[in-house]
Amino acid sequence: MAFFKRMVPALLAAALLGGAPALADEQYFPLQSFxxxxxxxxxxxxxxxxxxxxxxxxxxxxxxxGVKLTWSEGETEYEVEKGVEVYQRLKSNPGVAAWNPLSVGIAYAMIDGITKDKTSLVTIDHGRTDTTDGRVFPYVFPLLMNPYSESSGIINYLAAKEGGPDGLKGKKIVVLYHGSPYGKETIPIYDLLARKFGFKVVQIEVPHPGNEQQAQWLQIRRERPDYVVLRGWGVMNPVALTTAQRNGFPATKIIGNVWSNSEEDVLPAGEAAIGYTALTTQASGHDYPVLKDITEQLYDKGLGNLSDRGRIGTVYHNLGIVNGILNVEAVRIAQEKFGHRTLSGDEIRWGFEHLQLSPERVKQLGAENLFHSINVTWDNHEGQGYVTFQQWDGKKWKVVSDWIAPDWALLRPIIEKSAEAYAREKGIKIRTEADVDTVSAK
Amino acid sequence: MMDSPELLFAVEVAVGGLLSGVMYALVAIGFVLIYKTSGVLNFAQGAMVLFAALTFVSLVERQVPFWAAIAVTLVIMAGLGFAIERTVLRPLSNRSPMTLFMATLGLSYVIEGAAQLIWGTQVHRLDLGVSNAPFEVGGIFISTFDLVAAAIAAAMVSVLTLFFRYTRTGLSFRAVADDTFAAIAVGLRLGRIQGTVWTAAGVVALVAGLLWGARLGVQFSLSLVVLKALPVLVLGGFDSIVGAIVAGLVIGATEKLAEVYLGPFVGGGIESWFAYAVALVVLLVRPSGLFGKKLVERY
Structure with a gap:
């Protein structure tokens, strides 16, 4: 009885306050982590x-x-079927903001589902290139850099090293790629770039998982290339570097892509990785205000997510932070239009389609030089991210270039052509700018 | 000195393949040891390779001296092998080969999970102090590391061969392998023999784990090296240590030559399945492999 006596005034107070929400507004991020x-x-x-x-x-x-961010994780082990299972399990939770599976395979499998749900799918630095075209893929966002931009950024960097666009004429570049849809995504674009710049390209596949590459590196030695572009993933990367060393190919002539640029890729290779250069969209290290805040306000108080503090500021940790910034800012931008409350997936899609962070805004967020800027529009879902290059000195990555712009003008017509073919195949109506503000509040 | 650059290249590809094949054989020998005495295809051998390398490198990173870490890991791997035999396989004795295979399949997931739970999921560098830099022999690049790996494999095969041929325990292994019931009938203690052989498989896993770990880095992918060992076993025979070595060399050289000379005609990246294609052909022609014991069954 005592319990009910205490509860009655509380229930009366709640009834009188009627308009106040029963729970604080929350925005939920389902995480398909591995x-x-x-x-x-x-x-x-x-x-x-x-x-x-x-x-x-x-x-x-x-x-x-005032809207609290919430999340829960489902383990995928980077397997497509597990990723889809986690998607099915978590999608009915209230206030889903966006999906971030960090897997090309899982992302491909979710495109139809999330389009039907009207919820955004973010594939930062990766994903299907033609999803850049927001006219056909309203809910998919390969933020910062799609695979074609990555390829263009690498070639622009090499051209700059050779003294300008004409410097690549007559050169030979080998692209060593992972034997997967991810690895094969850029085959046509390297052929196109070879024609434009006048270099010869030889593309060699490494079968998954890539733990044995002697045959490929002997082929590379026979080709005598000026550069090798490493488009790897996981164990393929350190094995590429050690096998290059075994075959006498210098690491300074190997340029890694964005999934070959982490500490985990170079540390196992030891001295074979010294001098190796790789592309990145975000710098590594701790010297950024946002990293200092995370260290002081989370890790110093035992609230950090990484079990090993030594990994703070590593490439993947910083990529996760940048991904967090982009997701949070999309929510913030959407809130300015729709109100400071829990938003629908479609409202946050609108936020992503207006995700424009100038270098000044990036500085305000404490991320100056961590990444450059982003300029997402309703039809350009990549946002024209800039890339930079870092070189491994045996202990840490050191940035060795300015921020470099890929050749977006060259790539856009190819992306549009591919997206339009997809639209025809799937019977999708191509959006116009007038469709952007048609937003579902559910 | 060879005159034709193309011929020199072909020889270099073949030599590279042979050296890779030695690494495959190192893993395959662990399978053979178990199969030879118990008839179990131990799918958990790859997970044991991962567990051994991860344990060793984690100890070294915790400032345990190199040789002490080797000794501790040896004890742990011997204990793991012994525990597997006692807690999983002995209770399942006399069950069908498929049941035993499925048990080891499940075991591989348990060991992989335990390895990551105990030591974490980070990628580690393993430096054995052997240079990976190449030196030139007649225009062919060979790395010191590959030669050391080949020497270790040769030493291991020699020791195992001597052990099986001349020691009391080794002879007991062979007796059990030849006829289990007859071995029991003459008083051999089957449980102790199988416990010892699982312990030996744990030790072989450590050797393979150290060499593969130094090449790949110590990470989860180490457990995938079993995929390289399976065609070797089919070709060489599941119960022959010499067969594992010879088949490792054949598979290594064949897949590399196929990758270089056939790959360009079919889009490349063929070496992973080409080894299995070779194994399949051998399976059709000679089901017990090149060196495996031929089974004669009467109905």
């Missing part, structure tokens, strides 16, 4: 960084305009 299995190291770094940033927003700012 913390065990062959890709556990990148998965734990990336999702650790993503969670750290969302946690920082809650702890430091009290959420996004």
């Amino acid at each position: 913390r065990v299995g062959p890709y556990a190291a990148p998965g734990s770094g990336f999702f650790g960084g993503f969670i750290d940033y969302m946690n920082l927003i809650n702890v430091r700012d009290g959420g996004v305009n």
Whole structure:
């Protein structure tokens, strides 16, 4: 009885306050993470960084305009079927903001589902290139850099090293790619870039998982290329570097792509990795205000997500933080239009389609030089991210270039052609700018 | 000195393949040891390779001296092998080969999970102090590391061969392998023999784990090296240590030559399945492999 006596006034008070929400507004991020299995190291770094940033927003700012960020994780082990199972299990939770599976395979499998759900799918630095075309893929966002931009950025960097676009004429470049849809995605674009710049390209496949590459590197030695572009993933990367060393090919002539650019890729290779250069969209290291906030406000208080503090500021951790910034800012931008409350997936799609962060805004967010800027529009879902290059000195990555712009004008017609073919195949109506503000509040 | 650059290249591809094949054989020998005495295809051998390398490198990173870490890991791997035999396989004795295979399949997931739970999921560098840099012999690049790996494999095969031929325990292994019931009838203790052989498989896993770990880095992908060992076993025979070595060399050289000379005609990246294609052909022609014991069954 005592219990009911205490509850009655509380229930009366709640009834009188009627208009107040029963629960604080929350925005939910379902995370298809992978913390065990062959890709556990990148998965734990990336999702650790993503969670750290969302946690920082809650702890430091009290959420996004008072809306608390929440999340839960489902383990995928980087396997498509498990990723889809996690998607099916978590999609009915209230307030889903966006999906971030960090897997090309899982992302491909989700495109139809998330389009039907009207919820965004973010594939930062990867994904299907033609999803850049927001006219056909309204809910997919290969933020910062799609695979074609990555290829163009690498070739622009090599051209700059050779003294300008004409410097690549007559050169030979080998692209060593992972034997998967991800690895094969850029085959046509390297052929196109070879024609444009006048270099010869030889593309060689490494079968998954890539733990044996002697045949490929002997072929490379026979080709005598000026550069090797490494488009690897996981164990393929350190094995490429050690096998290059065994075959007398210098690491200074190897340029890695964005999934060959982490500490986990170079540390196992030891001295074979010294001098190796790789592309990145975000710098590594701790010297950024946002990283200092995360360290002081989370890790110093035992709230950090990484079990090993030594991994703070590593490539994958920082990529997760940048991914967090982009997701949170999309929510913030959408809130300015639709109100400071829990938003629908479609409202946050609108936020992503207006995700424009100038270098000045990036500085305000404490991420100056961590990444450059982004300029997403309704029809350009990549956002014209800039790339930079870092070189491994045996202990840490050191940035060795300015921010470089890929050749977006060259790539856009190819992307549009591919997206339009997809639209025809699937019977999708191509959006116009007038469709952008048609937003579902559910 | 060879005159034709193309011929020199072909020889270099073949030599590279042979050296890779030695690494495959190192893993295959662990399978053979178990199969030879118990008839079990131990799918968990790859997970044991991962567990051994991860344990060793984690100890070294915790400032345990190199040789002490080797000794501790040896004890742990011997204990793991012994525990597997006692807690999983002995209770399942006399069950069908498929049941035993499925048990080891499940075991591989348990060991992989335990390895990551105990030591974490980070990628580690393993430096054995052997240079990977190449030196030139008649225009062919060979790395010191590959030669050391080949020497270790040769030493291991020699020791195992001597052990099986001249020691009391080794002879007991062979007796059990030849006729289990007869071996029991003459008083051999089957449980102790199988416990010892699982312990030996744990030790072989450590050797393979150290060499593969130094090449790949110590990470989860180490457990995938079993995929390289399976065609070797089919070709060489599941119960022949010499067969594992010879088949490792054949598979290594064949897949590399196929990758270089056939790959360009079919889009490349063929070496992973080409080894299995070779194994399949051998399976059709000679089901017990090149060196395996031929089974004669009467109905």
